[in-house]
Amino acid sequence: MASESTVTSNSTDDERPKVVVIMGPTASGKSKLAVDLASHFPIEVINADSMQVYRGLDVLANKLPLSHQNGVPHHLLGTVSPNEEFTAKAFRDSAIPALVSPFLLDDSAEDMDESCLGDPPGITQSENSFPTENDGSSYGYDLLKDIDPVAANRIHPNNHRKINQYINLYTRTGVLPSKVFQGKAAENWGQVDNLRYDCCFICVDASLPVLDRYVEQRVDCMMDDGLLNEVYDIYNLNADYTRGLRQAIGVREFEPLLRTCVVIDMYERERELTEGSRVEKGKTLFNGNLMEMVRSSNDTESTILLEEAIEKVKVNTRRLVRRQKRMLSRLQTLFGWNIYYVDSTEAISSKSENAWARQVVEPAVKIVKSFLSENGSLSSTFGTSNDTGMKIIQRDLWTQYVCKACGDRVLRGLHEWEQHRQGRGHRKRISSLKSKGQFPGFVEQKVEYS
Structure with a gap:
């Protein structure tokens, strides 16, 4: 969702090192900006795109080519194994060394309070011991x-990573996770200060x-650049599409087509081996542009599967754009972040470098210069979307909401409920129920735990 660029600067009133985050x-043009x-500034870029951190699939992840990086050092770009699960914690642990390196920030960064990296203040080690890895998927x-029903209601039963985090926290400290993340800790969580x-x-x-139009054009260009070949190279019939690079949009959408291609490939390999031909280990028979090969074949089923997959990639990417916009809005309403917007609409639609420089780069440069100035005050100079009267709502982390209209769907926390x-x-179901006269007396059931 975001590229993160760091700018060398000496702080004045605020002793924290300064970081510019492009989101x-x-x-929308984050990497380009x-x-x-x-x-304009002595910066290095720390990539924060959750898919671009992985090695491989350069076309799928839309990584900025080396020729377009203009000699600017980029960190965490294509450095992680595609089979690894690169979590937010892993990103933090990898990004901090880059931020505190001598050519980015001064030595004061090393004196930063380390409390955010460990257990909450006042927490001591406990002798409790619970297994966190087991055979049953529901065991954790x-x-x-059993340990903390309030915390359990906060997370999804299939979120095994978060489940293990909570259990490990209780194992180490003997304190219930729901108690740790209440009061001042919950109040401060995610706040800019x-x-x-x-x-x-x-x-x-x-x-x-x-x-939307640009996304469709970009997907078509990615297909022409060999996206399908990239996905085929990492395809595995038994792959886990919830981990690593395989969870990216543009991988699982092609699974029905790739299953067909794999069967054809295996059949051709077996035939050539039977006939005495030598097949190089690890070499695919699809050496050209796989998309063009499918489209030019007489296999109607494969052609249909290809076009359906491409459309799914476009639809899912458009949905991702909407989710990201909602996430940005929540950063303001839930956490009070001051986000300064630059509009790339004209630059994208007209494909004009002049429009890009005038409406995106120049405003961004002014914002960064003001941020790095002696007073570092931005609010009075540049407007944010909070200037429109956006109200910061109270965060609710531990209340469970049940939507009766959507089949008793469980939402955890006010932000999930509002998003739903x-x-x-949800809106279509409500409209349908109203038109049929079946609108329930209430669509929300609020369940609180203490």
Whole structure:
């Protein structure tokens, strides 16, 4: 979702090192802006895109080619094994060394409070011991419900990573996770003043119709550049599509087609081996552009599967753009982040470098210069979307909501509930129920635990 660029600066009132964060929805131009800012400031870029950190699939992840990086050093770009699960914690642990390296920040960064990396203040080690890895997929969640039902209601039963985190926290400290993340800890969580770095958030945004059109064009270009071949190279019939690079949009959508291709490939290999031909180990028979080969074949089924997969990639990417926009909004309403917006709508629609420089780069440069100035005050100079009267709502982490209209779907926390209420599916169900006269007396059941 975001590329993160760091700028060398000496702080004045705020002793925290300064970091400029370039954020925004997919296809808005984040990577391009980060590189363009390097012509104005001594910066290096730390990639924060959750898929671009992985090695391989350069086309799928839309990684910035080396020729477009203009000599600007990029960190965490294509450095992680595609089979690994690169979590937010792993990103933090990998990004901090880059931020505190001598050519980015001064030595004061090393004196930062390390409390954010360990257990909450006042927590001591406990002798409790619970197994966290087991045969049953529901065992961990059942154990967490026994230990801390309030925390269990906060997370999804299939979120095994978070379940293990909570159990491990209780094992180490003997304190219930729901108690740790209440009170002041919950109040400060995610607040800008509580962050390790002094951050300037710049969002590159564009109108939805323009982004939708650009996404479709970009997917078509990616297909021409060999996207299908990339996905085929990592395809595995028994792959886990919830981990690593395989969870990216543009992988699982092609599974029905690739299953067909794998069967054909295996058949051809067996035939050639039977006939005495030598097949190189690990070499696929699909050496050309796989998409063009499928389209030019007489296999109607494969052609249909290909076109359906391409359309799914486009649809899912458009949905991702909308989710990202909602996430950006929640960073303001839930956490009070001051996000400064630059509009790339005209630059994307007109494909004009002049429009890009005028409406994106120049405003961003002014924002960064003000951020790095002696007073470091931005609010009075540049407007944020909070200027429109956006109200910061109270965060609710531990209340469970049940939507009766959507088949008793469980939402955990006020932010999940509000996101669900605003979703297209929920609104369509409500409209349908109303038109049929079946609208329930209430669509929300609020369950609180203490």
